[in-house]
Amino acid sequence: MSGPECCSNPPSLNPTSVVGHVEEVSGFKAYVTGSAYSNQAVLLVSDVYGYEAANLRKLADKVTAARFYVVIPDFFHGDPYDPQNAERPLPVWIKDHGPDKGFEDAKRILESLKSKGILTVGAAGFCWGAKVVVELSKLGLIQAAVLLHPTFVTVDDIKRVKIFPKVSHGWTVRYKVEDEFVVKSAEEAHKDAIEWFSKYLKSWNRVLSSL
DSSP states (O other): OOOGGGGSSOOOOOOOOOSOEEEEETTEEEEEESOTTOSEEEEEEOOTTOTTOHHHHHHHHHHGGGTOEEEEEOTTTTOOOOTTOTTSOHHHHHHHSOHHHHHHHHHHHHHHHHHTTOOEEEEEEETHHHHHHHHHHHTTOSSEEEEESOOSOOGGGGTTOOOOTTOOTTHHHHOOTTOHHHHHHHHHHHHHHHHHHHHHHHHHHHHHHTO
C-alpha cells in the first residue's frame, strides 16, 4: 500500500520548537523532548521527509504534555527524501532507506531507552514509519502502536483503523496552518494517539512496576 501521494505536499523542514533539543541516541541524532525522568516513552517514526519536519516536532512537544519522554530519531542520517533531486527519485532513495533497515535501527533506540530506565514504550509511525512500527509491535517490542497514513503495510496490518475523510495523505504532519479543516482533523488524530498511549502505556506501566 504505497503510491505517489506518499511524497506529495512536502512538510516544512524548518523546526522552530524551543521545547526539546537534538542529542545523540544510540548513534542517531534525535529530537528529544519531555522529562528525562519519565519511565514512559513514545517513539515517533517519521515519514520519508525525516525528523526535522516542523509539525512532527510540534506533535512531539504536544505528546510530552501527557508526561511522556518523546524521541524522534533521524533514521536517514541527514539524508531525507528530496523530491527536487532528480538523480535520486523515491525508488532509488528507498534502496538506501528501506523500512526493514528502519526496523533494525529502531530496535537499537528501544534498547537505549530501556537502558535508561524506560519501562514502557509506545510508537507512532507516519507513512514510511508506519511499517517500522508494525514490525516492532508484531515482536512485542513496544506496548502500544499508532499508525498514521501508513504505507508499505498490508490490509491485516491496519484492520479496524479510524478513517479521516476528505484529507490528503500525510495530513497529520504535513498540514498547512491556514487550512482550518485539515488542522482540525490533524488535532483530532493527535488527540486520539495521545489518548491511546495514555491508556495502554500507563496500564502496562502499572503492571511492570509491580513486578
